[in-house]
Amino acid sequence: MAEILGPQRLGPLTPLVGEWEGNVGVDLSYHNEDDETSKTSYFEKAWFKPIPQTKNGKQTLEGLNYEMTAWRHGEEQMDPFHNEVGYLLWEKETSSIMRVVVFGRGIAMIAGGTAKPRDKELHFKATPGDANYGILQNKYLTERAELRGFTSTFKVNPDGSFSYTQDLILKLAALGGKEMHHTDTNTLRRVVAGGEGGCCC
Numbered sequence: 001m002a003e004i005l006g007p008q009r010l011g012p013l014t015p016l017v018g019e020w021e022g023n024v025g026v027d028l029s030y031h032n033e034d035d036e037t038s039k040t041s042y043f044e045k046a047w048f049k050p051i052p053q054t055k056n057g058k059q060t061l062e063g064l065n066y067e068m069t070a071w072r073h074g075e076e077q078m079d080p081f082h083n084e085v086g087y088l089l090w091e092k093e094t095s096s097i098m099r100v101v102v103f104g105r106g107i108a109m110i111a112g113g114t115a116k117p118r119d120k121e122l123h124f125k126a127t128p129g130d131a132n133y134g135i136l137q138n139k140y141l142t143e144r145a146e147l148r149g150f151t152s153t154f155k156v157n158p159d160g161s162f163s164y165t166q167d168l169i170l171k172l173a174a175l176g177g178k179e180m181h182h183t184d185t186n187t188l189r190r191v192v193a194g195g196e197g198g199c200c201c
Helices: 011-016 139-144
Strands: 018-031 036-050 054-056 059-072 082-091 096-103 107-114 121-126 135-137 145-156 162-172 178-193
Touching: 011 059, 011 082, 011 145, 018 162, 036 178, 096 121, 107 145, 135 145, 139 145
Parallel strands: none
Antiparallel strands: 018 036, 018 178, 036 059, 054 059, 059 082, 082 096, 096 107, 107 121, 107 135, 121 145, 145 162, 162 178
16 A cells, blocks of 8 residues: 655555545435435545645644545436535644535535544544534525534555445435435545645546
């Protein structure tokens, strides 16, 4: 597996640097047009690029900026059905890990957890109203598909691939205000090492 040489300043983020593709994505969500919850398979591209070290007073953050874009199978030449941009940040002193992300549906969040320098699994959690690891969403979503919780795991696998799972807890007006779990999973493989250049998408 390609890794940044030297002091491994990016800690647990080091193995993610580069450009990735994955073709085994599965999205479980409510489909308004069909009035049912069903699965969608998808193809995805992602890139992770190191950013300069950031200091907030006595706090020092290492990080990556990233983008992930997904297309339904059979629609790879059409507009993607999902896009997100953000940062992965790590503070060595406190072992804090953060996923700072904006989704193209009018959602922004900081999800957080803890991670040591050589950890191969990164766990993130965000809750609406939390002053540190919270969630913001546009007015329509609050009224029709309120995001009530978010958890996610990034895992670096022994074969050099990386997998993720994420779970969004939604209160859906279309289901009479009941909650459902909107989940996504995929495994991606590196197609370009390093983080130079722009988005691979």
